[in-house]
Amino acid sequence: MNPPDNPVAGQEVLSQSEVENLLAQVTELESKTAIDQPDDSKSPQSPEAVQSYDFRNPVSLSSPELRKLRLRHEELIRSLAARLSIFLRAEFTLQISQLSTITYGKFIEGLPNPGHLILFKAEPLRGICVLGIKPRLGLTMVDRVMGGPGNSVPTDRDLSEIEIALLDQVIQIIVGEWCSHWAEVPKLRPALLGHESNARFLNTAPLDSVMLALTLEAQLGECFEQIHIGFPYMTLEPLIKRMSPGIDPHLHEMSAEDAGGTQWNGALDDVQIPVTAEFPGMSMSARRLANLEVGDVLELDEDLPSRVRLRLATLPKFTGRLGTRGGKWAVEIGTVLKPVAQLAR
Numbered sequence: 001m002n003p004p005d006n007p008v009a010g011q012e013v014l015s016q017s018e019v020e021n022l023l024a025q026v027t028e029l030e031s032k033t034a035i036d037q038p039d040d041s042k043s044p045q046s047p048e049a050v051q052s053y054d055f056r057n058p059v060s061l062s063s064p065e066l067r068k069l070r071l072r073h074e075e076l077i078r079s080l081a082a083r084l085s086i087f088l089r090a091e092f093t094l095q096i097s098q099l100s101t102i103t104y105g106k107f108i109e110g111l112p113n114p115g116h117l118i119l120f121k122a123e124p125l126r127g128i129c130v131l132g133i134k135p136r137l138g139l140t141m142v143d144r145v146m147g148g149p150g151n152s153v154p155t156d157r158d159l160s161e162i163e164i165a166l167l168d169q170v171i172q173i174i175v176g177e178w179c180s181h182w183a184e185v186p187k188l189r190p191a192l193l194g195h196e197s198n199a200r201f202l203n204t205a206p207l208d209s210v211m212l213a214l215t216l217e218a219q220l221g222e223c224f225e226q227i228h229i230g231f232p233y234m235t236l237e238p239l240i241k242r243m244s245p246g247i248d249p250h251l252h253e254m255s256a257e258d259a260g261g262t263q264w265n266g267a268l269d270d271v272q273i274p275v276t277a278e279f280p281g282m283s284m285s286a287r288r289l290a291n292l293e294v295g296d297v298l299e300l301d302e303d304l305p306s307r308v309r310l311r312l313a314t315l316p317k318f319t320g321r322l323g324t325r326g327g328k329w330a331v332e333i334g335t336v337l338k339p340v341a342q343l344a345r
Contacts, residue, residue, distance in 0.1 A: 061101050061210075061212070061233075061236075061240070065240055065243070066099070066100075066101070068240075068243050069099065069212065069236075069240075070096070070099050072181065072182075072243075073096060073099060073214060074096060075181065076177060076178060076181045077094040077095065077096060077216065079177060079181070080094060080173070080174060080177045080178075081093055081094040083173055083177060084170065084173060084174075087169075087170070087173060088141065088144045088145065088150065088170075088220065089144070090144055090150050090220060090221065091220075092218070092219070092220050093218070093219045094216050094217070094218055094227075095216065095217050096214070096215070096216060096217075097215040097216060097217045097226065098213065098214075098215040099212070099213070099214050099215075100212075100213055101210055101211065101212055101213070101233075102210075102211055102213050103207060103208050103209065103210065103211065104204075104205045104206065104207055104208070104209045104210075104211050104230070104232075105207035105208065107130070107211045107213050107228075107230045108130075108199040108200075108202050109199070110213070110228065111130070111132040111199040111228055112132055112133070112134045112226070112228070113198065113199060114135060114156050114157075114158065114197065114198075115132050115133065115134055115135065115197070115198075115199065116132070116133050116134070116135050116138050116158075116159055116164075116167070116195065116197065117130060117131070117132050117133075117195065117196040117197065117198075117199060117202065118130070118131040118132075118133075118168075118171050118192060118194075118195055119192070119193040119194045119195070119196070119202075119204065120171075120175050120190060120191060120192050120193055121190075121191045121193060122175070122178070122179050122188045122189070122190060122191075122235065123188065123189040123190075123191050124187075124188075124189075125185075125188065125234075125235045125238065125239075126232075126234045126235060127205070127231070127232035127233075127234040127235035128193065128204040128205070128232070129229065129230060129231050129232065129235060130202065130204065130228075130229070130230045131171065131174070131175070131227065131228070131229050131230075132199070132227070132228040132229075132230075133225070133227050133228075134156065134225040134226070135155070135156045135157060135158065135159060136152065136153055136154075136155065136156050136223060136225060137218060137220065137223055137225035137227070138159055138163070138167050139153040139155065139157075139159065139163065140152055140153050140220050140221065140223040141167060141170050141220060142159075142163045142166045142167050144220065145166050145167075145169065145170070146166065149221075150220055150221045150223075151221055151222060151223075152221060152222040152223035153223070158197055164195055168192060171192065172190065172192065174227075175190035175192070176190045178190075180265060182239055182242075184239065184242030184243065185238070185239060185242065204232075205232055209232060209233065210232070210233040211230045211231065211232055211233065212230070212231040212232075212233070212236055213228070213229075213230050214228070214229040214230075214231070215227070215228055215229075216228075216229070273312050273313055274312075274313055275310060275311070275312060276310070276311045277308050277309070277310050277311075277320070277322075277331045278308070278309055278311065279300075279304055279307070279308060279309075280304070280307055280309070282298070282300070305321060305322035305323075306321045306322070306334075307319065308320045308321065308322045308331050309337075310331060310333065316337050317336065317337055318333045318334070318335065318336055318337060319333075319334050319335050319337060320332050320333045320334045321334060
């Protein structure tokens with residue numbers, strides 16, 4: 001029995017365009033993912049808008065933040081390589097091998113074994129950081145500190161207490177240079193907490209916590225080894241917020257104020273600079289100078305005490321007024337002198 005040519009009564013026949021529209025709507029709905037909202041409603045989102053999260057390997061740093069951190073650490077290693085070369089009196093080269101976020105468990109698995117591990121903090125930031133170095137590189141640097149040729153030491157034995165104390169001088173430079181490169185927090189202070197020889201005994205953070213792992217390729221003479229540094233996310237979090245002031249309006253105001261003034265380099269804290277005070281000079285003829293005798297009086301201008309000039313080393317920096325304080329001579333700073341280069345213009 002052949003089917004009727006006419007449609008059954010009560011059924012609507014769809015045109016080709018309407019069928020295509022329905023198929024397009026079904027395809028679009030299938031490509032959407034329903035997102036539950038706090039008010040129990042659902043909103044469709046494209047699969048690209050949904051980001052997966054791996055709870056076993058969480059990543060808390062975005063790509064722009066990692067890029068900023070990499071640029072900051074590239075500046076750091078250039079300055080650090082120069083400081084270590086001066087301290088060791090030998091060429092010391094550094095370059096970044098890797099900078100990434102990993103869990104604390106994976107970080108300690110990648111530390112050298114055998115190795116020399118240093119625990120340190122950047123006060124007042126939270127979290128304990130870890131620096132791992134191969135004993136061969138550490139012994140080579142110790143040999144150079146003691147005045148040796150700095151040749152590669154062909155051993156990976158544990159360091160003695162004296163060698164650890166000498167190597168700590170180099171570690172202090174590394175950690176101090178890292179702290180001084182954060183102008184957003186100018187009062188960071190490095191503090192060495194302890195040493196360890198086996199990463200399995202480290203328990204400074206949960207195994208699933210996020211770390212910023214920095215791997216450096218270091219070369220001193222013929223010795224070529226890696227230096228591993230791990231920073232907990234809680235240590236970097238306030239620094240990252242300072243690097244991205246748009247997140248917090250209060251931090252944005254602080255950054256704007258810091259940008260307007262001179263940024264102090266903490267490495268200059270202990271530099272000794274001689275400060276001298278002098279009166280403006282007076283002139284006299286050579287004959288009168290040759291005839292001066294004991295008891296002669298030289299007349300000076302009445303406003304001379306208010307025209308004292310202060311020098312920092314050999315550079316005139318301030319003018320002030322002469323006086324006394326606590327039974328000692330003193331100078332009250334009045335004005336700041338312009339640099340010579342600006343006066344020449």
